Amino acid sequence: MPNERSYPTAEDKALVAWAQQGDMLAFEELVARHRDKIYARAFSMMRNEQDAIDLSQEAWVKAWQRLAQFQGESSFATWMTRITINLCLDLLRKQKRLRAESIEEMNEESGGVERQMPVVTVNPTEGLERTELRKRIDAAMEKLSYEHRTVLVLHEFEEMEYKQIAKVMGCSIGTIMSRLFYARRRLAALLQDLRKEDAP
Amino acid sequence: MNRDMQFKIQALADGELSAAEAREVSALLAHDPAAAALHAELRQLREAMIGLEEPRSLPESREFFWSKIRREIERSERASVAASAEPWWTAWRMWFRPAGVLAGVALVALLFLLPIGRGSGPNAMVAAFADGGAITFRDESTGTTFVWFTYPAENGVAEAAAPTTLTTP
Numbered sequence: 001m002p003n004e005r006s007y008p009t010a011e012d013k014a015l016v017a018w019a020q021q022g023d024m025l026a027f028e029e030l031v032a033r034h035r036d037k038i039y040a041r042a043f044s045m046m047r048n049e050q051d052a053i054d055l056s057q058e059a060w061v062k063a064w065q066r067l068a069q070f071q072g073e074s075s076f077a078t079w080m081t082r083i084t085i086n087l088c089l090d091l092l093r094k095q096k097r098l099r100a101e102s103i104e105e106m107n108e109e110s111g112g113v114e115r116q117m118p119v120v121t122v123n124p125t126e127g128l129e130r131t132e133l134r135k136r137i138d139a140a141m142e143k144l145s146y147e148h149r150t151v152l153v154l155h156e157f158e159e160m161e162y163k164q165i166a167k168v169m170g171c172s173i174g175t176i177m178s179r180l181f182y183a184r185r186r187l188a189a190l191l192q193d194l195r196k197e198d199a200p
Numbered sequence: 201m202n203r204d205m206q207f208k209i210q211a212l213a214d215g216e217l218s219a220a221e222a223r224e225v226s227a228l229l230a231h232d233p234a235a236a237a238l239h240a241e242l243r244q245l246r247e248a249m250i251g252l253e254e255p256r257s258l259p260e261s262r263e264f265f266w267s268k269i270r271r272e273i274e275r276s277e278r279a280s281v282a283a284s285a286e287p288w289w290t291a292w293r294m295w296f297r298p299a300g301v302l303a304g305v306a307l308v309a310l311l312f313l314l315p316i317g318r319g320s321g322p323n324a325m326v327a328a329f330a331d332g333g334a335i336t337f338r339d340e341s342t343g344t345t346f347v348w349f350t351y352p353a354e355n356g357v358a359e360a361a362a363p364t365t366l367t368t369p
Contacts, residue, residue, distance in 0.1 A: 024270070031269060032262050039258040053260065060269045061276065130252065138254040155214070156249040162216055177207045184210070188245050 012076045020067050027067075031060055034077050038084050044153050045088040047142060055091060059084040081158065085168060092146050140190035148183035155180055201235055209235055213242040 005018060007029040018026035038059060043052035062083055063070075070079055128136070141149050150169065154160045162180075166173045205228070211217045212225045229236045258265060337346040 024273075028266055028270075031266055035262075035265060036255075036257050040253070040256040043256050044253065049259065053258065056258065057265070057268055057272070061272045064269075064273050065276070133248060134252045134254055137249060137252055152249075156246065157253045162211075162214075174207075177210065181207060181210050184242055184245050188241055191245075 013072070016067070016070060016072075016076050019064075020070075027064060030076065034080055035060075037077060038080055041081050041084050041153075041158075042088055044141075044157065045085070045092070045146075045150055047149070051091065055087050056084060059087055062087070082168075085154070085158070089150070089168060089170075092150065096146070136191055136194050137187070140187050140194065143190055144183055144186060148179050148186065151176055151179045152183045152187070201232070201238070205235070206238065209239050210242055213239055213246055 005023075005026070007015065007025055010018075010026070010029070012030065012033070015026040015030050019030065035056065039052055039056045042055045042059070043049065046052050046055065059080065063080055066083075070076070074082075141152065144152070151165060154165045154168070155162075160168075162173050162176050166176045169176065205225075208217065208221065208225050209229070212222055212229075217225065229239055338344075339346075
C-alpha cells in the first residue's frame with residue numbers, strides 16, 4: 001500500500017521497484033537523493049550551469065520513461081549517470097557541429113602537440129591539501145577542450161575502461177588513448193603553471 | 201620514444217595492458233629514464249585525481265526542480281496517449297502532402313507538354329537567323345511567329361533586344 005511506504009528511509013532498490021509500478025512519490029525521492037550527483041556529472045562535462053540543469057532534468061524524464069528497462073545490473077545511480085553522460089555527449093556533438101574548430105583543437109585531435117611537451121618532472125600535486133588540489137584540478141580542466149575533458153571525466157571520475165569510453169564516445173580505442181594522453185599531459189602542465197604562480 | 205610506446209606507458213599506468221605487454225613495458229622503464237619519467241608523471245596525476253572531483257549542488261530547490269520534471273513527464277505521457285488514439289492513416293499524412301504537390305506539378309507539366317486539341321504534325325518551329333543574332337519561334341496553331349533579337353540593332357532597323365511578333369493568317 002503506497003500510504004505505508006516510507007520513502008526517505010527506503011533503499012534505492014525498493015524505490016525503483018515502486019517507481020516501476022507507477023509510484024511517482026518513489027521516483028521523486030530518487031530524484032531528491034541523486035539530483036546533485038547527476039547535476040555534477042552534467043556540469044563536469046558541459047561546464048555550463050544552465051546546460052547542466054537542463055540536461056539533468058532531461059535525464060530524469062528519460063529515466064522515468066525507461067524505468068521498465070532497468071533490471072538492476074548496476075546501481076540506479078550508475079544507470080542514471082550513463083543516461084546523463086549520453087545526453088551530454090549528444091549535446092556536445094551537436095554544439096561541435098555548429099562551432100568552428102580552432103587550430104588548437106585540430107592540433108589536439110591530431111595528437112602532435114603532446115609529444116613535444118616536456119615531461120613534468122616535479123609532481124605538481126605534491127604537498128597540496130586535498131581541497132586545494134581539487135580546486136586546482138577543476139580550474140585546469142576548465143581549460144581543456146571538451147573532447148579531452150570528457151575522456152578525463154569518464155576515465156578518472158567514472159572509472160570507465162578504454163573500450164567503454166570508446167563505445168560511448170563513438171570512436172576507436174586508439175583515439176581515446178591519444179585524447180587521454182594529451183589531456184593528462186596538458187593537465188599536468190596546467191597544474192605546474194598554477195604551482196609556479198603560487199611560488200614566491 | 202615513439203607515439204606507440206608513449207601510449208603503452210600510459211596503458212601500463214592505467215592497468216590496461218596484458219601481463220606480457222606489462223612486463224615488456226616495465227622492462228623498458230628500467231632502462232629508459234625518459235620513459236620512466238613519463239610513467240611517473242602519468243601515475244602521479246592519475247593518483248591525484250582519485251576521488252577529487254569537485255562536488256557540486258544543483259542550484260534549484262528540490263520542489264522547483266521536481267515540479268519541472270513532473271510537468272514534463274505528464275506532458276509527454278499526454279502526447280503519447282493522444283498519438284496512440286489517432287486513426288492509423290494519420291501516420292501517413294506526412295507522405296500525402298508532398299505526394300499531392302508532386303502529382304499537381306506533374307499534371308501541370310503534362311498539360312503544357314501534351315499537344316491536346318492541336319492538329320497533327322509539328323506546330324512550332326524554332327530557327328535561328330544565319331548571323332546567329334536572332335531566334336524565331338513559330339506557333340502553327342495560332343499562326344504566330346515570334347522573333348527575338350539578342351543584341352541591340354546597329355542601324356536602327358530593329359529595336360533593341362526585344363521580341364517582335366509577326367502574325368500571319
